[in-house]
Amino acid sequence: xxxxxxDAEALALKNHPRVLAAQDVASAAGQRITEARSAYYPExxxxxxxxxxxxxxxxxxxxxTDSRLFDRxxxxxxxNQLISDFGRTSNLIATSRxxxxxxxxxxxxxxxxxxxxxNTAYYGTLRAQAVVxxxxxxxxxxxxxxxxxxxxxxxxxxxxLDVSLANVTLAQAQLLLIQAQNEVQRSYAELTRTLGxxxxxxxxxxxxxxxxxxxxxxxxxxxxxxxxRPELASLRxxxxxxxxxEEAEKDLSHPTVNLTGVGGFIPYIKQxxxxxxxxxxxxxxxxxxxxxxxxxxxxxxxRQEAHYQALEADQxxxxxxxxxxxxxxxxxxxxxTGYQRLDVTAQFLRExxxxxxxxxxxxxxxxASILELTQSQLAVTEAEIENLSAKYDYQGxxxxxxxxxxxxx
Numbered sequence: 368x369x370x371x372x373x374d375a376e377a378l379a380l381k382n383h384p385r386v387l388a389a390q391d392v393a394s395a396a397g398q399r400i401t402e403a404r405s406a407y408y409p410e411x412x413x414x415x416x417x418x419x420x421x422x423x424x425x426x427x428x429x430x431x432t433d434s435r436l437f438d439r440x441x442x443x444x445x446x447n448q449l450i451s452d453f454g455r456t457s458n459l460i461a462t463s464r465x466x467x468x469x470x471x472x473x474x475x476x477x478x479x480x481x482x483x484x485x486n487t488a489y490y491g492t493l494r495a496q497a498v499v500x501x502x503x504x505x506x507x508x509x510x511x512x513x514x515x516x517x518x519x520x521x522x523x524x525x526x527x528l529d530v531s532l533a534n535v536t537l538a539q540a541q542l543l544l545i546q547a548q549n550e551v552q553r554s555y556a557e558l559t560r561t562l563g564x565x566x567x568x569x570x571x572x573x574x575x576x577x578x579x580x581x582x583x584x585x586x587x588x589x590x591x592x593x594x595x596r597p598e599l600a601s602l603r604x605x606x607x608x609x610x611x612x613e614e615a616e617k618d619l620s621h622p623t624v625n626l627t628g629v630g631g632f633i634p635y636i637k638q639x640x641x642x643x644x645x646x647x648x649x650x651x652x653x654x655x656x657x658x659x660x661x662x663x664x665x666x667x668x669x670r671q672e673a674h675y676q677a678l679e680a681d682q683x684x685x686x687x688x689x690x691x692x693x694x695x696x697x698x699x700x701x702x703x704t705g706y707q708r709l710d711v712t713a714q715f716l717r718e719x720x721x722x723x724x725x726x727x728x729x730x731x732x733x734x735a736s737i738l739e740l741t742q743s744q745l746a747v748t749e750a751e752i753e754n755l756s757a758k759y760d761y762q763g764x765x766x767x768x769x770x771x772x773x774x775x776x
Contacts, residue, residue: 371573372489375562379485380478382563389470389477396467403459409448414631416441443631443649450624450654458615465608472601479597482775484561486766492554493572494759499551501751502544509537509744516737529737536741540748577709577758578765581702585695588772592695593688595773602684609677616673619666620659628652691771698764698771705761712750712757719743719750 380386420436449456513533519525559567582588593599630650659666726743729735769775 368568369571372575375485375489376482378562379481383481384563385477386481389474393470393474396470399463400460400467403463406449406456409446412445414443414445438637439633440635441631441633443629446628448626450626452623453618453621455615455618458611458618461611462608462615465604465611469601469604472597472604475597476601479770479775483767483770487763488558488561489572490759490763492558492570494756495551495554497755498752499547502547505540505748506544509540513537532737532741536744575762578762580706581699581768585699588699589692589695592691592772596691599687602687606680606684609680613673613677616670619669622656622658625655627655695771698768702764702768705764708757709761712754716750716754719746723747
């Protein structure tokens with residue numbers, strides 16, 4: 368499967384279950400705004416009622432009432448309309464809107480998490496593939512060395528010890544190849560997971576250009592992270608939602624004014640039970656003002672609960688800001704170390720290659736032992752792996768730094 372980093376990121380954002388779940392959460396939060404706003408609209412209910420009772424019967428238990436029981440059938444509608452609750456509904460709507468915006472920021476944070484995982488897995492797979500190529504080349508080179516020394520030993524120009532030591536280095540290279548191939552399969556599995564795919568595939572990945580060096584001003588990166596990280600934006604919106612919900616809970620102590628209306632008709636009343644003195648049509652309207660007086664300190668407790676929830680949201684925001692500042696500084700230090708490592712490993716490879724060439728020449732002239740030759744070969748292999756690792760590690764560290772400052776898109 369041919370795959371660029373951009374293609375991998377697009378696939379992950381489209382298919383990863385965490386992203387899809389976060390999208391559903393954001394969509395559900397959007398419906399809560401409509402739920403809160405529904406209090407502004409009239410509520411209509413249809414009623415169909417039938418009853419049967421003994422003649423001249425009265426309700427004798429339960430509520431204080433003198434209602435008669437009689438056979439009848441009627442139908443109508445009931446209207447309930449909120450006139451005013453002195454700001455509670457508007458505060459609840461604002462709370463729902465802030466929470467919806469917070470879930471959208473959570474969705475963006477989830478996208479960031481998935482993107483940095485894709486970048487890490489992508490560069491890890493590139494590194495594993497490169498190590499396999501190094502291991503294959505090492506096996507080929509050492510096999511050639513074994514063949515040459517074996518031929519020389521057969522002509523009594525080299526000892527059997529040289530052949531044995533050459534075979535040892537060949538076995539080491541073969542073990543390195545086996546381990547590298549195993550790491551490639553592990554990397555494929557991890558990359559598949561980050562893409563949100565079901566089946567593991569073999570990927571042909573495209574090399575990415577080396578990113579620039581990190582900026583030297585880490586405090587500027589910290590400020591950028593505080594402004595750009597979606598987690599912090601979500602927590603700020605959550606704090607605003609908590610503050611508006613606290614205001615809504617305070618409004619519980621205010622009166623509530625409701626309008627109630629009814630209307631309909633009664634097509635049937637049993638005449639022998641009750642003469643037709645009730646009109647066949649009915650309508651009525653009333654306004655009710657409900658004033659809270661005492662309910663066992665329920666409303667005051669709810670206000671205090673909302674107040675403490677707002678304080679908690681504020682402290683969580685402060686804690687997350689401090690964590691992100693720490694993470695940015697740590698990621699910046701790691702990226703700087705990774706960038707500096709590039710020159711060191713490149714120098715390591717140049718020196719190891721030169722030493723191996725010199726050792727090979729000395730061995731061919733009979734001036735050096737097989738130990739010098741094998742040690743130089745081991746050093747070249749180690750230097751090649753370190754050089755490749757430094758490249759791909761830095762690309763991953765730079766992507767992590769961009770994630771920390773909110774720079775991934």
